[in-house]
Amino acid sequence: SKGVIVACGDYQNDEEMLHYYQPDMTNFEPKQTNKTGDGHKMVVWAGGKIEDLAHTKMLHDFDAGPASMCDMPFLAVKMDGTRFVNETVEMSLMNCYLRSKEDSGHYCQVFDSNYMEAAAEWPGKLVDPEGLKVYMPEEDVEREGVFEGQINTFKADTLEELADKLEITDKAAFVDSVKRYNELVAAGKDEDFGKPANYLVPVDTPPFYGIHRHVRMSAICSGVDVNAKHECLTPEGEVIENLYAIGNCSGHFYGGIDYPLTVFGLSLGRCYTEGYVIGRMVAEK
Numbered sequence: 001s002k003g004v005i006v007a008c009g010d011y012q013n014d015e016e017m018l019h020y021y022q023p024d025m026t027n028f029e030p031k032q033t034n035k036t037g038d039g040h041k042m043v044v045w046a047g048g049k050i051e052d053l054a055h056t057k058m059l060h061d062f063d064a065g066p067a068s069m070c071d072m073p074f075l076a077v078k079m080d081g082t083r084f085v086n087e088t089v090e091m092s093l094m095n096c097y098l099r100s101k102e103d104s105g106h107y108c109q110v111f112d113s114n115y116m117e118a119a120a121e122w123p124g125k126l127v128d129p130e131g132l133k134v135y136m137p138e139e140d141v142e143r144e145g146v147f148e149g150q151i152n153t154f155k156a157d158t159l160e161e162l163a164d165k166l167e168i169t170d171k172a173a174f175v176d177s178v179k180r181y182n183e184l185v186a187a188g189k190d191e192d193f194g195k196p197a198n199y200l201v202p203v204d205t206p207p208f209y210g211i212h213r214h215v216r217m218s219a220i221c222s223g224v225d226v227n228a229k230h231e232c233l234t235p236e237g238e239v240i241e242n243l244y245a246i247g248n249c250s251g252h253f254y255g256g257i258d259y260p261l262t263v264f265g266l267s268l269g270r271c272y273t274e275g276y277v278i279g280r281m282v283a284e285k
Contacts, residue, residue, distance in 0.1 A: 002282050002283065003242040003243065003244055003285065004244065005279065005282060006039040006043055006224075006232075007246050007247050008037075008038050008039030009035045009219075010220040010223075011035060012031075012217050012220050013030055013032070013034060014037045017040070021055045021222070024057070024095075024099050024257075025057060026099075028059065028105050029104070039223070043224045043243065046240060048224045048225065048233065048234065049235040050223070050224050050225070051223065051251030055221075055257070056222050056253075056257060057217065057219075057220055057221070057257065058092075058220070058221055059092065059094075059095040059217055059259070060216070063149045063150060063214045063216060064149070064211050064214060065109075065135045065153040066127040066132070068125035069127060070109075071124055072119060072123070072124040073088045073122065073199045074115070075109070075203055076107055076109055077108050077110060077174060077177050078107050079107065080170050081171065081172070081174030082173055083180070083181060083192065084097055084107070085193060087193075088199060090261060091261060092260060094107075095258075098215055105216060106213070106214055106215075107213050107215075108168065108210050109211045110203055111201075112205045112207075112209065113205050113207050113208075113209075114205050116129075132153055134146050134151075136153045136154060137154075138154070138155075149214075152211065152212040154209070154210050155209050156207060156210075159174060159175050159208060165210065166212050178203050180192070181202075185201060219259075219267060221253065221254055221267060223247075223249040223250045224245050224250060226250045227239065229281065230245060230246055230274065231243065232244065244278055246278050248271070
C-alpha cells in the first residue's frame with residue numbers, strides 16, 4: 001500500500017532488448033537465465049523510461065581454470081593463434097577485443113613451467129601445478145567444487161601439441177606468436193602491444209600450459225531512469241508516485257559502458273544496499 005519496488009534483475013536473456021541496448025554483446029553468451037527485463041518493461045508500461053544508450057555491461061572470464069589467475073598478464077592469443085592485446089588490460093575490458101562472431105569471447109592464456117617463479121610478484125594469486133590439476137580434463141583427480149565449464153586447462157611438451165588441446169585453429173600462427181613474444185621478452189621491450197617490461201617473461205621451457213578462457217555476460221547493469229530516492233521518472237523527468245526501481249532495474253549508477261572490477265562485489269553491494277535503504281524508506285512512509 002505504500003509503494004511498489006521493482007527489483008527484477010537485468011535483461012541479458014531478452015535478445016531483442018540486449019541487441020538494441022547492447023549491440024556489442026551480440027556474440028557473447030549469457031551466464032544467467034530468466035533475466036528477461038520484466039522489471040524494465042513494467043516500469044515503462046507504467047510511464048517510465050529506460051535510461052539512454054551506453055548501458056553498463058559486466059563480463060567475466062572465470063569460466064576456465066582458476067579464477068585468481070584470469071586477470072594475470074600471461075601471453076594471450078586468440079583462437080587463430082595470434083596475439084591481440086597488451087595483457088595487462090583488465091578482465092573487465094577484455095571483451096572489447098573479442099566482440100566478433102569469430103571470437104565470441106574466446107581466447108587463451110599461455111605460460112610455461114617456470115610460471116610460479118616468473119609471475120610470483122604479479123597481482124593476482126597463482127595456483128601451483130598440483131592445484132591446476134583439478135582444472136585439467138586429462139588429470140584423474142577429485143574435482144569437488146569445480147564446475148564442468150572450468151575444466152579447460154591443458155599441459156603439453158610442445159607448442160604444437162598445446163595448440164591442438166586448446167583447439168587453436170592455426171598451429172603455425174600460434175608457434176610464430178610465441179616465438180615473436182619471446183623475441184620481445186629478450187629485447188626487454190614490447191614493441192607490438194606495449195606491455196610493461198616487468199610483465200615480459202618467456203614461454204620457452206616445457207611443459208607448456210594453456211587456459212582456454214571464455215568471456216561471457218554476468219549482468220547488464222543498467223535500467224530505468226530514477227532520482228536520488230530511486231523513484232521512477234517519466235521521459236519528462238517527473239516522478240511516478242510510489243513506484244521505485246533498485247539494483248539492475250535502476251539506472252545511472254556506473255557512468256560507463258564497462259563494469260569496473262576495481263571494487264570487488266560492487267554490483268552485489270549496490271543491490272543489497274539499495275534494497276535495504278529503499279525498503280526502509282518506503283516502509284516508513
